[in-house]
Amino acid sequence: MTENNFNTDVYYDEDADESNIEDKTVAVLGYGSQGHAHALNLADSGVDVVVGLRRGSDSWDAAEAEGLRVETPEQAAAEGNIVNMLIPDTVQPHVWENIEAELDAGDTLQFAHGFNIHYGQIEPPEDVDVTMIAPKSPGHLVRRTYQRDEGTPGLLAVYQNATGEAKAEAIAYGKAIGCTRAGLIETTFREETETDIFGEQAVLCGGVTSLVKAGFETLVDAGYSPEMAYFECLNEMKLIVDLMYEGGNMEMWNSVSDTAEYGGLTRGDDVINREAMDEILEGVQNGEFAREWINENQANRPAYKQYRQAEQDHQIEEVGERLRELFEWGEQE
Numbered sequence: 395m396t397e398n399n400f401n402t403d404v405y406y407d408e409d410a411d412e413s414n415i416e417d418k419t420v421a422v423l424g425y426g427s428q429g430h431a432h433a434l435n436l437a438d439s440g441v442d443v444v445v446g447l448r449r450g451s452d453s454w455d456a457a458e459a460e461g462l463r464v465e466t467p468e469q470a471a472a473e474g475n476i477v478n479m480l481i482p483d484t485v486q487p488h489v490w491e492n493i494e495a496e497l498d499a500g501d502t503l504q505f506a507h508g509f510n511i512h513y514g515q516i517e518p519p520e521d522v523d524v525t526m527i528a529p530k531s532p533g534h535l536v537r538r539t540y541q542r543d544e545g546t547p548g549l550l551a552v553y554q555n556a557t558g559e560a561k562a563e564a565i566a567y568g569k570a571i572g573c574t575r576a577g578l579i580e581t582t583f584r585e586e587t588e589t590d591i592f593g594e595q596a597v598l599c600g601g602v603t604s605l606v607k608a609g610f611e612t613l614v615d616a617g618y619s620p621e622m623a624y625f626e627c628l629n630e631m632k633l634i635v636d637l638m639y640e641g642g643n644m645e646m647w648n649s650v651s652d653t654a655e656y657g658g659l660t661r662g663d664d665v666i667n668r669e670a671m672d673e674i675l676e677g678v679q680n681g682e683f684a685r686e687w688i689n690e691n692q693a694n695r696p697a698y699k700q701y702r703q704a705e706q707d708h709q710i711e712e713v714g715e716r717l718r719e720l721f722e723w724g725e726q727e
């Protein structure tokens with residue numbers, strides 16, 4: 395492990411021993427956001443890769459066109475010494491039923507998110523390693539940075555270490571997809587899963603959209619134009635978040651006007667409900683949210699469809715569609 399100032403272990407290229415992966419076959423199940431990036435990066439790093447897809451999947455030809463070998467998930471898992479579940483989390487338990495018998499003692503079952511292991515939806519046999527390599531980035535960036543001899547940071551976790559080599563193999567895998575160029579941060583399945591789900595509910599996906607909508611509605615209800623409300627509450631969000639991403643909250647405070655800074659520092663906390671956040675975290679920790687979501691999927695997602703429709707029908711969507719046209723001239727990437 396390389397010396398660092400983090401509160402946890404971080405692994406870089408020099409910590410990886412490629413002999414832990416070079417004679418192995420990696421079965422990448424799925425060829426979506428993460429799947430295509432892992433498969434192509436592994437192959438470019440000289441690792442033997444087989445992609446596992448359903449017959450008739452659109453991705454089959456796409457993967458073959460990139461020179462990758464494609465088989466059914468069952469066949470790929472049978473060939474793989476490392477079987478990586480890069481299919482949607484809600485689908486993984488069903489695919490697991492079909493491939494479970496294909497894992498041999500000493501094989502590795504690998505994930506990029508801990509949901510199904512942490513909440514007991516997949517129960518691997520005791521004689522396989524269970525690890526996680528989770529790039530902290532969407533797949534297209536995992537691929538693009540690798541091609542530029544750069545990498546995206548990632549998380550590393552070991553849930554089950556049957557062979558005694560689980561961690562060394564995971565680090566070698568992390569190197570082969572480029573993550574150790576930027577740093578592989580060690581965590582646990584529990585920590586990754588719970589912080590990930592809490593974050594997307596309370597802050598990122600849920601928190602931020604609810605904040606934007608509430609601000610928009612407050613201005614519109616008070617008689618201001620929806621266009622102004624859209625600019626102030628949604629469009630400018632990106633400018634602020636870009637500054638936070640670049641240099642933390644202080645970079646943002648330093649870049650906005652003193653009026654914005656004083657007003658924000660004195661009023662911002664008023665819109666936050668810490669008790670509600672604690673409750674959300676509790677629901678993540680005690681498995682209540684996971685149970686709800688698993689049941690929702692088993693029932694063919696009735697509530698999900700309703701919430702989604704309501705979001706689509708919100709006035710901010712219609713306003714945004716018109717206003718974003720004004721910005722098309724400035725679009726980059």
Ligand code: NAD
Nearest residue numbers: 424425426427428429448480481482485506507531532533
């Ligand atoms: P995705 O939705 O982009 O891709 C899904 C792939 O799975 C597609 O190729 C699809 O054809 C295939 N698939 C669907 N059903 C299948 C089946 N029954 N059998 C075989 N293949 C099937 O998925 P993703 O976003 O790359 O997510 C994969 C994993 O990576 C998840 O565990 C996710 O939580 C995790 N993850 C994703 C990101 C991200 O940025 N998208 C980041 C970190 C971790």
Ligand code: MG
Nearest residue numbers: 471472474498
């Ligand atoms: Mg196998």
